[in-house]
Amino acid sequence: MPESAREIEIKITDNEEGLKVREIMSGKLKLSSREITRCKQFEDGVMIKKAGDAQYKLIWLKETVSAGDILKVKIYEDTDNSGDVIPSDDPIDIVYEDEDLILLNKPGDMVVHPSYAHHLDSLSNALAGYYLRTGQNHVVRTIGRLDRETSGLLIFAKNRHAAAILSNQKGNMSKRKEYLAIVSGVLENEQGTIDAPIGQEEGVRMIRKVMESGKEAITHYKLVRQFEDYALVRLCLDTGRTHQIRVHMSYIGHPLLGDSLYGKEIKNSHGMKRAALHAAHLEFMQPITGKELSFEAELPEDMKSLVDF
Structure with a gap:
């Protein structure tokens, strides 16, 4: 028997009158045929x-509905992920939370998922600990990704259904996401677009580079404030390649302060111990209600200290 269920109530509109229950569940709730069948396995599904x-x-499911009816659907799921993510006591910075998702402000220099070298100190471990302490029974599901060194906004879905809908939004979501970065040097142009394909050299696992055989990568940047030998810039992406901002800014001669992979020529990183990149703004639709959500995350202290004086 599943351990958790997300109960959703839908008020039928005039435009939906005469539709079958199955059509409401697949069209309005975006449930797959498998999920619909699973709902009916339970007497009150x-x-x-x-x-x-x-x-x-x-x-x-074959019956029709009328305007004003209220349809109640229980979407069940198994939540036993013991052994996958071990809960930790590390704190998390919650920007927003509801029944379907939680939005966190990730610290810089912290991995998102557990790995061999970070078995207990990832953001997922910290979130699993929060779920445990607050009596919430959810699998840890990340929507999107952030590099270890990048701070800022990151979504976790609380159920399989929300995860599927949010994942379908990712392409559009990436274009409604904005980053702040501190880059080296003095920018010649206050804004611009970098359209240069990014690829991975054979035999080199971590490092990416601009190369003709790479995948399309487009980055838009705008100067926020110029300092003596570095600048604060705001960026948005049309594509989501690994290390895209770091690679592109290095490609045009302005690598991020603190970037040990793509900024080795920087003479002074002004104390930055990581690549100075922060996911500062994010817009997306709540997966069940469809409500437009918009969030900002302030710069973390290591970046803020360089631009806020």
Whole structure:
């Protein structure tokens, strides 16, 4: 028996009158055929309250609905992921949380997922600990990604259904995400677009570079403030290649301060111990309600100290 369920109530509109229950579940809730079938495996998985009725009653998937009806669907899932992510007591910075997702402000120089070298100190470990302490029974599901050195906004879905819908938004979401970076040197242009393919050299696992055989990569940047030998810039991406901002800014001669991979020629990183990159702004739609959400995350102290004086 599944350990957790997300209960969703839908009020049927005039435009939806006459549709079958299955059509509402697949069209409005974006449930797959497998998920719809699974809902019906349980006696209260799909129920309806007709206009004027006081209680819900069972309904078949082939039955039609009327305007004003309230359809209640329980989306079940297994949540036993013991051994996958070990909970830790590390704190997390919660920007937003609801029944379907949690948005965190990731610290810089922290990995998102557990690995051989970071078995207990990843952001996922910290989130698993938060779930445990607050009595929430969720699998840790990341939407999108951030490099270890990058700080800022990152979404985790709380259930399989929300994860699927948010993952389908990722392409558009990346274009509604903005980064702040501190780059070396004096920018000649206050704004620009870098359109240069990025690839991986054979036999080199970590480092990416601009190369003709690479995948399309497009980065837009705009100067926020110029300092003597570094600048604060705001960036957005049309594509989401690994290390894209770091590679592109280095390619045009302005690597990020503190970037040990792509900024080795920087003479003075002004105390930055990581690549100075922060996911500062994110817009997306709540996966169940469809409500537009927009968030900002302030610069972390290591970057803020260089631009806030």
